[in-house]
Structure formats: structure tokens, C-alpha cells
Amino acid sequence: MTPEAEEPSAEAPIEEPAAEIPIAEPPAEAPDVAEDLVVETESLTVYYGRRRGIAQLGLAVRRGEVYGFLGPNGAGKTTTLRVLLDIVRPTLGHASIFGLDCQRHGVAIRRRVGYLPGEFSVYPKLTADAYFNMVAAIRGEPYDEAYRRTLTERLNLDPTHPLHTYSRGNKQKVGLVAALMGRPELLLLDEPTAGLEPLVQQQVLALVREARSEGRTVLLSSHNLPEVQAICDRVGIIRDGRLIAVEEVDALVRGQYHRLRLRFEHLPPAGLLEEAGAREVGRTDQDVMIEVRGSLNQVLTRAVEYGVLDLEDHPFTLEDVFLAYYGAGTIEPYA
Amino acid sequence: MLSLILWEIRRRVGTIVGWAIGLGAFCAAHQLIYTALPDEVRRIDVRALTLLESLGMQTFATFEGFMLSTALNLLPLLTGALGVALGVGALAAEESDGTLEWLASLPISRTRLLLGKAIAAAFVLLAIVALAGLITAGAFLALSPETPVTAADLFLVILVNWLIGFVFLAISLFLGAYLPTRGAATSTSATALLVSFLGNNLAGMAPAMEPYRTLLPHFYFDRITGMWTGEVGWLDMGTLAAIGLGALLLAFSAFTRRSLTVAAWPWQRPRPPKRLRTIAATAGGTSSGPRALASTIVALLGLALLAAPVAAYRELAPVVPTPLPTLPSAPTATPLSPTATSAPTTEPTAVIPPTSTPTVTPSPPPTATATITPAPTATPVTYTVQPGDTLAEIAQAQGVTLEALIEANNIEEPSRIEVGDVFIIPLPPAE
Numbered sequence: 001m002t003p004e005a006e007e008p009s010a011e012a013p014i015e016e017p018a019a020e021i022p023i024a025e026p027p028a029e030a031p032d033v034a035e036d037l038v039v040e041t042e043s044l045t046v047y048y049g050r051r052r053g054i055a056q057l058g059l060a061v062r063r064g065e066v067y068g069f070l071g072p073n074g075a076g077k078t079t080t081l082r083v084l085l086d087i088v089r090p091t092l093g094h095a096s097i098f099g100l101d102c103q104r105h106g107v108a109i110r111r112r113v114g115y116l117p118g119e120f121s122v123y124p125k126l127t128a129d130a131y132f133n134m135v136a137a138i139r140g141e142p143y144d145e146a147y148r149r150t151l152t153e154r155l156n157l158d159p160t161h162p163l164h165t166y167s168r169g170n171k172q173k174v175g176l177v178a179a180l181m182g183r184p185e186l187l188l189l190d191e192p193t194a195g196l197e198p199l200v201q202q203q204v205l206a207l208v209r210e211a212r213s214e215g216r217t218v219l220l221s222s223h224n225l226p227e228v229q230a231i232c233d234r235v236g237i238i239r240d241g242r243l244i245a246v247e248e249v250d251a252l253v254r255g256q257y258h259r260l261r262l263r264f265e266h267l268p269p270a271g272l273l274e275e276a277g278a279r280e281v282g283r284t285d286q287d288v289m290i291e292v293r294g295s296l297n298q299v300l301t302r303a304v305e306y307g308v309l310d311l312e313d314h315p316f317t318l319e320d321v322f323l324a325y326y327g328a329g330t331i332e333p334y335a
Numbered sequence: 336m337l338s339l340i341l342w343e344i345r346r347r348v349g350t351i352v353g354w355a356i357g358l359g360a361f362c363a364a365h366q367l368i369y370t371a372l373p374d375e376v377r378r379i380d381v382r383a384l385t386l387l388e389s390l391g392m393q394t395f396a397t398f399e400g401f402m403l404s405t406a407l408n409l410l411p412l413l414t415g416a417l418g419v420a421l422g423v424g425a426l427a428a429e430e431s432d433g434t435l436e437w438l439a440s441l442p443i444s445r446t447r448l449l450l451g452k453a454i455a456a457a458f459v460l461l462a463i464v465a466l467a468g469l470i471t472a473g474a475f476l477a478l479s480p481e482t483p484v485t486a487a488d489l490f491l492v493i494l495v496n497w498l499i500g501f502v503f504l505a506i507s508l509f510l511g512a513y514l515p516t517r518g519a520a521t522s523t524s525a526t527a528l529l530v531s532f533l534g535n536n537l538a539g540m541a542p543a544m545e546p547y548r549t550l551l552p553h554f555y556f557d558r559i560t561g562m563w564t565g566e567v568g569w570l571d572m573g574t575l576a577a578i579g580l581g582a583l584l585l586a587f588s589a590f591t592r593r594s595l596t597v598a599a600w601p602w603q604r605p606r607p608p609k610r611l612r613t614i615a616a617t618a619g620g621t622s623s624g625p626r627a628l629a630s631t632i633v634a635l636l637g638l639a640l641l642a643a644p645v646a647a648y649r650e651l652a653p654v655v656p657t658p659l660p661t662l663p664s665a666p667t668a669t670p671l672s673p674t675a676t677s678a679p680t681t682e683p684t685a686v687i688p689p690t691s692t693p694t695v696t697p698s699p700p701p702t703a704t705a706t707i708t709p710a711p712t713a714t715p716v717t718y719t720v721q722p723g724d725t726l727a728e729i730a731q732a733q734g735v736t737l738e739a740l741i742e743a744n745n746i747e748e749p750s751r752i753e754v755g756d757v758f759i760i761p762l763p764p765a766e
Contacts, residue, residue, distance in 0.1 A: 048597060048599055049599060082436070082594075082595075082596060085439070085440045086439075087436055087439045087440065087594065087595045087596055088594040088595070088596065088597060089592075089593070089594045106444065107442050107443065107444050108442075110440060110441060110442040110443075111442035113440075115437070115440040117433070117436050117437055117440070119433055120433075120437070121432050121433030121434045121436075121437065122434070123346065123434060125346075134338075134342050135441070137338035137341075137342065138338050138339055138342070138438075138441050138443060139441060139442060140338065140442075175437075
């Protein structure tokens with residue numbers, strides 16, 4: 001749980017009485033030199049009238065990482081990305097990218113950022129090619145024609161048709177190419193794989209990985225857990241407009257935890273495996289489901305005494321993380 | 336920004352072609368109608384028909400009068416509607432469609448984004464009006480109706496419609512930047528346009544409403560078309576341009592300050608609970624003081640821009656409501672300035688083109704009208720009943736017979752007349 005130590009503001013919102021939070025926060029911005037942050041927000045709050053968009057959000061994205069912004073619909077993911085691009089103005093707090101204030105240096109920032117909106121809308125009469133040309137012209141910078149062609153080929157997109165003839169998935173691809181083609185330093189992708197077929201989804205994830213390997217930074221929002229698990233270095237979990245946890249994906253998922261289902265010849269008595277360091281989470285007349293932290297050696301040695309017929313690994317997923325934070329029944333993992 | 340402008344224009348090539356052909360055909364068709372108009376229709380005294388006058392019609396007797404009563408009368412309404420369509424399409428529609436979010440994510444400032452869109456829309460408007468003018472002038476040359484005006488005059492009088500279109504373009508840009516949805520922006524802009532157009536025509540008939548006309552862009556526009564007779568209304572052009580630029584300024588203020596993609600009415604815009612705001616202020620967070628001051632200044636500036644024409648009008652042309660004077664019987668003297676006849680001033684002033692001074696002397700009409708003059712119905716010398724008057728006394732004092740007076744006014748019970756009744760005094764029968 002190292003990240004929490006680095007992120008005092010991420011922890012703050014968990015405390016309930018909102019009135020007491022801001023006083024404690026020092027107004028001075030002390031840029032953390034040790035950590036090269038690309039995106040940084042401090043007690044960022046957006047109200048839509050009386051309705052809350054996000055509250056006291058402290059986000060920190062490091063250079064060169066893929067940061068997954070995870071949460072159910074309406075949690076405030078899109079609002080946060082819009083504040084970063086100065087599309088929505090914060091009610092309180094502030095946000096910066098590359099150390100520049102998002103509101104004051106919006107143009108300079110956006111020159112280095114590629115954005116895929118969550119609901120990507122297009123001008124219907126244009127062809128995708130004309131659209132890309134227009135983007136390049138407005139951005140006012142030379143871009144790599146060959147790379148653009150590579151992108152359209154990899155995403156399996158035919159860019160010669162008018163956009164209104166495209167399906168939702170194809171429009172999404174157009175938006176992706178437009179965001180990626182300038183090789184921006186920072187990619188803000190709002191649900192990048194939504195509406196795409198599985199093969200193309202894999203391509204998108206591969207492109208994100210390539211961006212990271214080139215040293216670029218990616219902040220993507222999602223409610224698709226396997227996807228976040230597959231490509232993100234860290235995840236921030238947002239709920240009701242508050243960032244409630246920031247975790248390293250590796251530590252969280254691939255690290256210390258195992259979850260096993262064991263089928264026995266003779267069912268061991270309750271509590272026996274727990275002595276060996278496991279936690280029993282479920283049992284039928286043949287099976288026992290256990291969670292183990294650390295080494296499996298002791299547990300398995302004890303288990304074979306009862307004749308193990310079968311062993312199934314049930315790896316932890318972010319869904320379990322979600323359940324841990326949200327409690328059962330409040331998530332919609334695969335929309 | 337240039338690429339944005341070019342892109343915005345290219346996107347609207349279809350609009351340009353369609354509207355230009357439409358407006359051009361509209362004007363050309365009316366020229367054709369005029370050449371085919373039978374004499375009876377030309378002789379109709381439009382001013383005697385209140386409904387037609389309220390629609391801004393003046394006379395059918397001459398080509399200029401006919402065009403100003405029909406095609407050129409409606410053109411500022413159509414151009415205004417075009418301005419509204421372009422203005423709403425530039426901001427509000429794109430915000431509702433979701434494309435504005437994406438545009439705003441590009442490295443271009445809000446000011447430049449709006450400036451680019453405004454310039455492009457203004458250019459599109461100009462292209463449409465100019466093309467429509469060329470089509471109309473072409474039709475004029477082909478039909479060559481009998482009139483002192485030239486094809487170039489006709490082109491200019493159509494081109495000047497750009498100004499009124501620009502005003503409503505700017506107004507709808509502002510409303511689109513300020514209001515949350517496309518629907519809200521469209522309906523308010525369209526309402527403003529209709530109020531301006533109809534209000535100007537209707538208020539022109541009621542002298543008491545005269546000062547309020549100065550709030551309506553179409554009031555100034557009407558006076559500009561007076562230049563058809565040679566008087567160029569530079570002051571009115573300047574006023575219209577100022578109204579347009581003022582609205583544009585408000586549009587910039589609204590657009591650069593608000594959150595986009597948030598379909599919220601102004602009172603629903605982001606504002607934290609009071610509790611959080613005070614805490615933020617003590618913690619040195621964003622203070623709303625300078626912002627509030629700036630918005631107050633902008634609002635006052637806008638109000639001043641709106642109020643200035645009213646004040647100017649009152650100074651230049653004090654309205655003296657007098658009983659209706661004799662209408663000029665020569666139609667050519669009046670068509671270009673509806674203000675003069677409906678709100679007569681005691682003397683010609685700087686703002687009102689001199690051609691509009693009510694005169695009784697019929698300047699010789701160049702065309703067919705010379706042989707048709709004067710239809711008795713068109714001479715409303717009137718008399719307002721005073722206390723103690725009787726019909727017979729009135730008739731005697733005005734030098735007409737009692738029967739003629741009764742007939743002219745359709746009086747059913749000659750014994751019952753009321754103080755304040757207005758009677759038309761017919762001309763004495765020709766010898």
C-alpha cells in the first residue's frame with residue numbers, strides 16, 4: 001500500500017465530514033521534485049449547481065505511466081478529464097498538467113495532449129481523412145502521415161467514407177486515430193475501448209502500451225476491469241466524485257494474494273486450513289474456497305493430507321477490488 | 336485560427352449556394368411579378384389598408400415602392416433568420432451535438448475559437464447576400480422594368496442586408512454562448528428577430544411607441560434603405576454595426592467564462608455550497624471578487640450599448656405627437672421612410688432623411704401614376720370631434736355636405752357622435 005503514503009490528498013476524502021477537510025490542506029504548492037508528475041490536481045471540486053460532479057479530488061499521474069481511472073458511470077471520471085482540458089471550470093481547487101495551470105495555460109497544455117471524448121461526436125458529412133486533415137490543420141503542427149496510415153490500418157478503419165455512414169465502433173476508431181496521430185506527450189482517453197470489437201480492443205491496448213514504451217503518459221478512464229488490469233500501472237478508484245483509493249495494479253492483482261478452490265476426497269474440518277495461514281471464504285460438501293496471502297507451501301502441505309482431487313486458481317481481479325471498496329451489488333463491471 | 340475559419344467556411348458551402356439561390360430567386364420573382372402587375376393593383380393605396388401597412392408595405396405604384404413593399408421588405412427578416420441559423424449553428428448546435436467539446440480540446444483558445452467561428456459565419460452571410468444581390472441584379476437587367484434605379488442600386492440595397500444579418504448572427508452567438516441548449520438559443524434568437532421586425536412595423540403606426548423602436552435593429556435598417564434615393568444613412572449603419580459588435584462582445588464574455596458541455600442554465604452553473612466557498616476563501620483559494628466585478632462591468636457596458644440609441648434618439652428627434660397630417664399623395668415621396676408618416680415631427684431633423692418630410696405638393700410621378708391620380712379614397716383629411724360639435728356644424732365648417740360626410744365615414748346614427756371620434760373629411764365634389 002505504498003502509494004497512499006505519497007498521496008495525502010487522495011486519502012483525505014474518505015473522511016466523511018466535508019467541512020473539515022479543506023482547512024487542513026496547506027494552500028502552498030510544493031511541487032514534489034522526487035516524483036515527476038504530469039497531471040496533478042489539488043482538492044479539485046466541480047459542482048453543477050447543487051449537484052456535485054467531483055469533490056476534493058487529488059489526482060497525481062507520473063510521467064511515463066498508464067494510469068487507470070476506474071469507477072462506475074457518473075462517478076466523475078469524464079468531469080475530471082474535462083477540467084484537465086479546461087472544458088469545464090472547477091468550482092474549487094486547481095489542476096495542472098506538465099506543471100502548468102490548466103486554466104491559465106490551456107492552449108500550451110492542449111498542444112501536448114491528445115484527447116478522446118467519452119461520447120465522440122463527428123461532423124457527419126466529412127470523410128475520416130478530411131477530418132484528420134482538419135485536426136492537423138487546426139493543431140497547426142506537422143504530423144507523420146505514415147503513422148496515421150499505420151493507425152488506421154491497425155484499427156481496421158477505412159477512412160475514405162463520410163463519417164455519418166460509420167457505426168459507433170468505427171467513429172470511436174476515428175476519434176482514437178485523431179487523438180493518437182500527433183504522438184502527444186499525454187493521452188487522455190475517456191473509455192477508449194467502449195464499443196469496439198475484441199480484436200480492435202487488443203490493438204488499442206497495444207497502442208497504449210507502445211505509447212508508454214515511448215515514454216509518453218496515458219490517463220484513461222474505464223469501467224472495464226480486465227482492460228485496466230491488462231495495461232495500467234496504477235489505478236485510481238473514484239466513487240461519488242471522490243478518489244477513494246490509489247493502488248499499484250501489480251501489487252494489487254498479481255502480487256501476494258491467491259485464491260484457490262480445492263476439491264477434497266475427505267473434507268477437512270473447518271478452521272484447519274486457517275491454522276496454516278489461509279482464510280476460508282466458502283465451502284460446499286466437496287469444495288473449500290480459500291484465500292492465501294504469501295506462500296502456498298504450508299497450506300498445500302496440510303491440504304494433501306485430506307486427498308486433494310482438484311485445484312482451481314481463482315485469481316484476484318479488480319472486480320474483487322471494486323467489491324472490496326464498493327460493497328456488493330453497487331457495480332456494473334461490464335457495461 | 337485561419338485554418339479554423341477556412342474549415343468553417345468550407346463546411347458551409349452548401350448553405351451558401353442554397354441560401355444565395357433562394358434569396359436571389361425570391362427577389363427576382365418579385366421583379367417578374369412587378370412587370371406583370373395590372374394597373375388596378377398598382378393603383379391600390381396600400382397605406383389605406385392598415386394590415387398591409389403594418390406589414391411594412393408602402394406602395395405598389397413604382398418599381399422601388401413595390402420592391403420595398405414586398406421582396407426588400409421581407410429580406411431583412413430572411414437575412415435575420417439566416418443570421419440566427421448561422422449563429423446558433425456555430426456554437427449552441429455544436430455544443431448540443433458534442434462536437435464543441437472536441438473542438439475545445441484542441442490547442443486553440445476560447446477567444447480564438449469564437450472569433451474564428453464569428454468571422455467565418457459573417458463571411459458566409461456576406462457571400463450569401465452578395466450572391467443573392469448579383470442574381471437579383473441579373474434578373475433586373477434581363478427584365479429591365481421602368482424605373483430610375485439601376486442594377487447597381489438594387490445590388491447595394493440587397494448587400495446592405497448583411498448588416499441586419501450580422502446583428503442577429505451576433506445576438507444568436509451570444510445567446511448560444513450564454514444559454515445551455517440549442518433549443519433555448521434558437522427560440523430566444525428567433526423571438527428577438529420577430530419582435531424586431533414586426534415591432535418596428537407596428538410601433539411605426541403608434542407615435543407613443545416611437546422611442547421604443549430605437550431598441551429594434553430593424554428600425555435602423557429601415558432607415559438605411561433610405562439610401563436608395565441617395566441619402567446614405569451612415570449613422571444608422573454605424574448604430575447597427577455597434578449593436579452587432581456589442582452583442583459579439585457579450586458573446587465573448589459569456590463563452591470564455593463558462594464551462595462547456597454542461598447543459599446548465601446560468602443559475603445552475605457551478606457554484607459550491609456557501610460553506611465550501613468561505614472555507615476556500617480563508618484557505619486562499621480562488622476568490623470570486625474580481626470575477627464578479629468584471630461581469631458587472633461587462634453587463635453595464637452591454638446595457639449602455641442598448642440604451643445609447645434610445646438616448647440619442649430622444650435628443651435628436653423629440654417626438655411631438657400631433658394629429659395625423661395630410662398624407663402625401665405622391666407615393667414616390669414616401670416609400671423609403673415609413674417613420675415619417677407615422678410619427679411626424681414638426682420639422683425635419685438630422686436622423687430622418689429629408690425625403691420623408693410630409694408634403695402636400697405632389698411631385699410628378701415618373702410613371703403610370705400620373706394618369707391615375709388622385710383617388711378620392713386616399714385623402715384622409717381628418718377632424719376630431721370636440722365637445723358641443725354636431726355633424727352638421729362639422730360639415731359646414733369643413734365645406735362639405737352633410738351627406739358626403741355621413742357617407743365617407745359610414746355613420747349609421749348621425750345624431751349620436753362622441754367627443755374624440757375621428758372623421759374623414761371627403762374632398763369637395765369636383766366641379
